[in-house]
Amino acid sequence: MIRTATVDDVPVxxxxxxxxxxxxxxxxxxxxxxxQLRRALFGEHPAAYAHLAVSxxxxxxxxxxxxxxxxxxxxxxxxxxxxxxxxxxxxxxxxHGKALLAELARICVERGYGRLEWSxxxxxxxxIAFYESLGAHPQDEWTVYRLSDGALAALGGA
Numbered sequence: 001m002i003r004t005a006t007v008d009d010v011p012v013x014x015x016x017x018x019x020x021x022x023x024x025x026x027x028x029x030x031x032x033x034x035x036q037l038r039r040a041l042f043g044e045h046p047a048a049y050a051h052l053a054v055s056x057x058x059x060x061x062x063x064x065x066x067x068x069x070x071x072x073x074x075x076x077x078x079x080x081x082x083x084x085x086x087x088x089x090x091x092x093x094x095x096h097g098k099a100l101l102a103e104l105a106r107i108c109v110e111r112g113y114g115r116l117e118w119s120x121x122x123x124x125x126x127x128i129a130f131y132e133s134l135g136a137h138p139q140d141e142w143t144v145y146r147l148s149d150g151a152l153a154a155l156g157g158a
Contacts, residue, residue, distance in 0.1 A: 002103045005050035005064070007042045010034050012061045013050055020086040024121060041066075051103055053087060053096035063087035065100040072114055079115035080104055101134065119144060 005013060014034045021030035040048045053063035066084045071077070082104060087096045101116075108116050117139075120127050128138075147155060 001054050001056055002051055002099050003054060005041065005052050007038060009050070009052055009061065010038050010041070013037060013041075013052075013064050013066070016061070016064050016086050016088070017066075017084065019088065020084055023086075023089075024124075048083065051100055053091075053100050055091070062091040062094075063096045063100060065104060067104060069113075070115075070117070075114040077112060077114045079113050079117060080108055082116065082118035085118065097130065098134065 011034060014032070014037055017032060017037075018027065018030050021027045040046065041050055048066055048068045050064055050066045052061045054060060055062050063086055064084070065082060067080050067082045069078045070081045072079055082101075085097060085100060087094075087100075104116055107113070120131065
């Protein structure tokens with residue numbers, strides 16, 4: 001079962017973000033606090049949205065999708081950028097990840113959004129195979145660039 005996250009879900013979303021960061025060998029980079037997530041997801045001007053995959057047996061959260069809107073100047077419509085998709089390891093293979101992606105695809109179709117996009121680490125073969133099994137294709141002609149920390153501060157202060 002998939003449901004929209006509520007403010008009461010922030011602690012479990014935060015815990016799963018840290019689990020995902022650990023899986024991606026980058027736990028030291030996961031600096032977000034529960035309060036930051038609470039403001040981003042449920043503050044006066046939410047900038048991101050979340051859905052939970054919950055167990056049919058006990059309602060326990062077993063995965064999440066955290067996403068936000070982007071915009072295509074070429075298509076002239078919004079899209080969804082999936083920042084994180086995570087299913088706890090012991091619950092993988094039960095259809096939760098596919099159900100989360102299907103919910104986001106449903107939102108895109110319902111609202112007339114043109115794209116559902118996300119990034120995946122090049123070494124994450126199980127996820128790549130899963131995404132490709134759904135019909136997703138890598139956009140390998142594009143390279144993601146990022147400014148952060150000191151470089152961001154230097155450019156922003158220029």
